Amino acid sequence: MVEFHMSQLAKKHQYTHWTVEEMLSIPAEEISSPGQLCADPRVSVILMTRNHAPYLRQALESVLCQVTSFSFEVLLGEDHSTDHSITLCHDLQTAYPKTVRVITAAKQVGITANFLRLQVRARAPFVALLEGDDYWTSANKLERQIELLDNNPDWAWCGARTLNRIHPLPASESYGLSEVSRRFVVHTSTIMYRRKALNIYPRFPDMVGWISMVSIVLSQAGRCGFLDETVSYYRRHAGGLYTGANTLHRIELAQAFTDVMRSHLANRYDKELFDRELWICSWELQLDPQTFSLQLWIYRIKILFSLIAPRLCLRMPGHFLKLVSNVISQPLRVVYFWKRNKKSSV
Incomplete structure (x- = not known):
């Protein structure tokens, strides 16, 4: 049984954060082509994967087909899969050296650490999230969300609608910390945020609900804008981190x-x-x-x-x-x- 006690949490987690140096110390090996990468990306796409070999190519290609007026990079965070995901990551980086950077290690680091080692290596001022078993359905996703955040400088992040997932709250221009605390306001595959909003990150326990924790921290930095359009597909399968649990x-x-x-x-x-x-x-x-x-x-x-x-x-x-x-x-x-x-x- 998963048990956390308030007194222990207050002592262990409150006022304790990951520093940039600690994020950089998480085991990580980068596989990329530095001389070919774009020099000044506007968006860093964090694509986290573990045992997603059957779906990973579709996920990446849904990113690469984005129609944008700016350049972007993809950080493929491969967390020591037991299938052939790492081989596929190598192949994809070789095929798309101008865009793809693979971050991996000789051992599994866990959900939170995998995210943080990508976050700290992202070069762009904006970050978009995607997990390797989901994919984007709109070729204009990045362009539309950049426009949304540019027009609302006080918003820290934004999301949109997702296929195969119920949107739990009435559509609104934006959501605050109260709404984000009550519901999953947007799915991981639709999230874009300002990278500086997560320059430091609390030492939360490593849990499947990591993205809900990220959402809370982002909402403390600013409101979550909502793009009332469907931009991604949430894949439900037995191997999913959440849908596979009982x-x-x-x-x-x-x-x-x-x-x-x-x-x-x-x-x-x-x-x-x-x-x-x-x-x-x-x-x-x-x-x-x-x-x-x-x-x-x-x-x-x-x-x-x-x-x-x-x-x-x-x-x-x-x-x-x-x-x-x-x-x-x-x-x-x-x-x-x-x-x-x-x-x-x-």
């Missing part, structure tokens, strides 16, 4: 994120953070008539009262009781759906 582990990760952020934000956004946690729990325990079983239902009940109730029952009693009602009534709703479908098929 229900119990995903709820534990949500709870760990809440505890880390409560410490980081000095309890100023507790209401929003617990609302986010309950929202995730509701999604994880929701009914799926196609896969419903009594064994699965009993498992959900156990999670609800042993893991979720101690944290949320008193903090959010009304919303928690609604969640209890939804989970307990699942067998009745399955019977209703089954009878309705049987009647309609006659």
Whole structure:
């Protein structure tokens, strides 16, 4: 079980940050062609990958097909994959020496360290993010987002819509720290930010929810602009860092994120953070008539009262009781759906 305690977090993480020197000390070997790279990129695309060999070429090509009025570079962060991703990275760098820089190492460094060693080596004033199993669907993504941030100098970052992922908040011109604390306002594959906003970075624990932590830090530097256009595709597959985890582990990760952020934000956004946690729990325990079983239902009940109730029952009693009602009534709703479908098929 993932456990973080507030007293330990306050002592370990508050007021403690990665320095540039420490980011540069993360194991990293660069494979690039310095003499051929563009001299003054406007955007550095951080493309993080581990065991994404079946998808990596499509991800990179979706970046390379961008139509821009400026130059950009791609930092391919390969985190010691067990498939042939590193070989593919070598091939892609050889094929695109003017754009691609590969950053790797002889050992795995983890999600956060992989991101930070790329962040510190990015040469452009703007950074765009993409993971190796997703891809961009709009050839104008970078141009449109640069325009958005240029027109709004007080915004620290921006995002957009993503295919295969529900946008959890009503569309808005921009989002502040309160909204970002409550929901995943934009997907990783749509994010662009001002590089200087992350010149220093808190020493958060290495977790799958790293991008939510990045989003919080960026929102402390400025608002998140929203481009109400679809620019990327989120690929769901068993090997994905989040979609490949099971229900119990995903709820534990949500709870760990809440505890880390409560410490980081000095309890100023507790209401929003617990609302986010309950929202995730509701999604994880929701009914799926196609896969419903009594064994699965009993498992959900156990999670609800042993893991979720101690944290949320008193903090959010009304919303928690609604969640209890939804989970307990699942067998009745399955019977209703089954009878309705049987009647309609006659």
